Amino acid sequence: MRRRCLPMIxxxxxxxxxxxxxxxxxxxxxxxxxxxxxxxxxxxxYLACDRAAGFGRLGDVAGRIAQLCARARAVxxxxxxxxxxxxxxxxxxxxxxxxxxxxxxxxxxxxxxDHSPLRxxxxxxxxxHGWRDELIPVQQVIDWALPRRDRLLLVDDDHRLSAxxxxxxxxxxxxxxxx
Numbered sequence: 001m002r003r004r005c006l007p008m009i010x011x012x013x014x015x016x017x018x019x020x021x022x023x024x025x026x027x028x029x030x031x032x033x034x035x036x037x038x039x040x041x042x043x044x045x046y047l048a049c050d051r052a053a054g055f056g057r058l059g060d061v062a063g064r065i066a067q068l069c070a071r072a073r074a075v076x077x078x079x080x081x082x083x084x085x086x087x088x089x090x091x092x093x094x095x096x097x098x099x100x101x102x103x104x105x106x107x108x109x110x111x112x113x114d115h116s117p118l119r120x121x122x123x124x125x126x127x128x129h130g131w132r133d134e135l136i137p138v139q140q141v142i143d144w145a146l147p148r149r150d151r152l153l154l155v156d157d158d159h160r161l162s163a164x165x166x167x168x169x170x171x172x173x174x175x176x177x178x179x
Contacts, residue, residue, distance in 0.1 A: 008179050010078025010101060012041040013071055015087030017107075018050055018058060025165055026084050026106060033169040037176055039080075044071055046087075061115055064090045072098040080104065080176065085135075085159065086112075092120035101179050102126075104172055107159050109136045110144035118144060125150040126175045128168050130157035151175075 012034045014027040022043035031041040044067055050059035068090050072079060079100045081091035088108035095103055102124040110118045129141045131154050138154065145152045153171060155164045 008078050008101065008176075009038045010040075010080060011075045012039050012080045012082055012176075013068065013075070013091075014041060014043045015064075015068060015081070015083030015091050016043065016046065017083070017085035017087050020084070020087075021045065021047055024084070026161065026168060027082075027087070029165050029169040030082055030104070030172050033172045034080075034176060037173060039176060042071065044068060056114065058086065058112070058114075061086070061090070061112070065093055068094045069097045072100070078179070080179070082106075082172065083108075084161075085109065089115075089118060092118050095121035095123060099123075102175065104175050106161055106168060107133055107136055108141065108144075110140045120148075122148070124175075124179060126153070126171060127151065128153045128155065128161065128164070128171060130155055130159060130161055130164075132157060133159045135159045 014030050016024045016027050022045045027043050034041045046064045049063040052060040072094055080102045081100050082104035083091040084106040088105035105127045107129055127145055127150055131138055157163045
């Protein structure tokens with residue numbers, strides 16, 4: 001008797017970037033893509049952290065990480081963390097605190113002012129980054145991904161990846177199916 005290998009179904013936590021929100025275009029598209037495959041998803045609201053006084057222009061990054069880690073610990077079963085920009089940064093760091101099945105990172109900042117360099121668990125990781133990113137130089141992302149041997153997809157776009165939202169959602173589907 002042959003056994004059928006069923007795809008993994010789990011939960012995705014999608015983290016928005018700075019100056020964005022849980023209803024942002026990219027995280028909304030990724031949530032829809034995951035849910036179409038049978039995954040559950042949630043999009044935490046970090047706006048209070050982003051607007052917190054006394055933390056500088058990036059807001060309360062540690063507060064964002066704590067909020068994400070608390071939500072991740074509450075998940076029972078396979079977990080994928082996905083985020084854009086500052087959301088990608090906190091997903092990577094949260095992966096060190098709570099085991100996850102994979103990371104999907106859009107325009108991740110390997111270096112973030114006044115914070116530790118980006119670190120992430122050794123899990124399947126897919127990165128989408130724009131060649132013309134005006135905030136995070138593409139070479140920084142290449143240099144970060146190279147020793148990890150992460151899948152790195154470079155597209156002709158800027159930091160917002162607004163011309164590639166559908167592409168990102170399609171790659172997210174491929175990524176979830178690969179787990």
